[in-house]
Amino acid sequence: FLKRRKKWSRYPPGPASLPFIGTMFSIDFHNPHHSFGQLQKKFGNIFSLQNCWTNLVVLNGYKTVKEALVHKSEDFADRPHFAIYEHMGYGKNSEGIVVARYGHVWKEIRRFALSTLRDFGMGKKSLEERVVEEAGFLCSEIKSKEGKSFDIHVLINNAVCNMICNIVFGDRFDYGDKTFKKLSQLFQNSLNEETGFLPQLLNVVPILVHIPGVPQKIFRAQKELMDFIDVVLDKHMKTWDPAYTRDITDVFLQEMEKGKAAEENGFHYNNLRMVTMDLFTAGSETTSTTLRWALLYMLLHPEIQSKVQAEIDGVIGRERPPTMKDQASMPYTNAVIHEVQRYGDIVPVGVPHMTYRDTELQGFFIPKGTTVITNLSSVLKDETMWEKPNEFYPEHFLDAKGQFVKPEAFLPFSAGRRACPGEQLARMELFLFFTTLLQKFTFVLAEGQPRPRVDGHFALTRSPHPYLLQALPR
């Protein structure tokens, strides 16, 4: 490695590297964005790391990240190989979307996901109606707490997870359903299994993943989750009627029927399992974590909560359910939701990219096959782009006349070719769930409890530590 570094005279600088382990001890894998922040101060916006034999380059700040993801989009569009997913069936042509290598199979599957998610918005019961319906179930559950203090985590997870169940399985679960409770728990555990030093080490020393029994022991929840998905998909295939489309799985099954060409484009059973898993993992935790931050910030800033409620009362009233059309008339609420995403910093280090070819960035040379971390946290809190980067300040998204504006450094969904394809759905869920909750309840700090922590817990997403609240009906 040292030899190669010498050869690349304009390779980005970085901390000293130890034999075998590289720079892995320079990073706190339970708080990588903090470690990156410190290294950015020392080495600048582009620095290099080494996980064992794997070269990594970390990009920081709005200008650098935008230049890579938008101006040199294809150079940075690949993903590294994730050995830790192999035990679930991840491999050539069965890579789902999120960690799929850049190429024609990923393009086909991504196009499929984007167009199917869009079409669901136009079906008989639109996605928007389904979110409003789910928000109603969520409010009934909250009401049943009768103003007593409780942790809203599980209920929010259920509501958001049900949206993905709607899309993938064509149906929702009752919150009390045993299978559903198990499913939610498995998601949480599987995210934790992927965080920390060990999974990073397994990814860069894949031989360790192939030791018999290792994946089963370390990734127990992931394995159980995949078994669950297999059971559901099996039932789906048995009850499938090509004349009638229930959900995204049915659309995928229709594609699979098209034969060899479709199979070569990634439309086969094993990839369906991976895509299903991706929609759950990418689509549930991110949105539910954002909503949990949103309520936490409302507890801590009651004056902001009151202003949102005043806008809701003025535009929607107390009875009519909100619709997406209302959003245009509600700049303050919209600004608050965007600020929750910015300050909450839900996916702080994004999803790793990999260079698709040799490339240059701001005078540095980055060879093909280098893992690239886009430090989204450093963009959302970039001191050169935000007036008060380290404060919760909805005015970041309002102009002098109180109209909604979106600064260019707002990149919680990333940018470029691999930008989040679920953004539209997520935006709709965030707006409809948040306004329904604040229309029906005022959220206050639970009496007699310590003030909630504002630092986050990192497990791919950055989520709030558990907190209790009281929901007072309005």
Ligand code: HEM
């Ligand atoms: C990728 C954020 C919701 C599906 C991503 C990425 C980010 C992100 C940062 C990585 C982009 C990159 O590699 O540069 C978020 C946030 C969400 C959210 C903050 C909610 C607030 C959703 C939803 C879905 C979804 C609801 C689908 C139902 C995906 C998929 C990818 C992805 C499939 C992989 C795209 C690819 O590699 O081509 N998301 N996401 N996300 N997201 Fe989301």
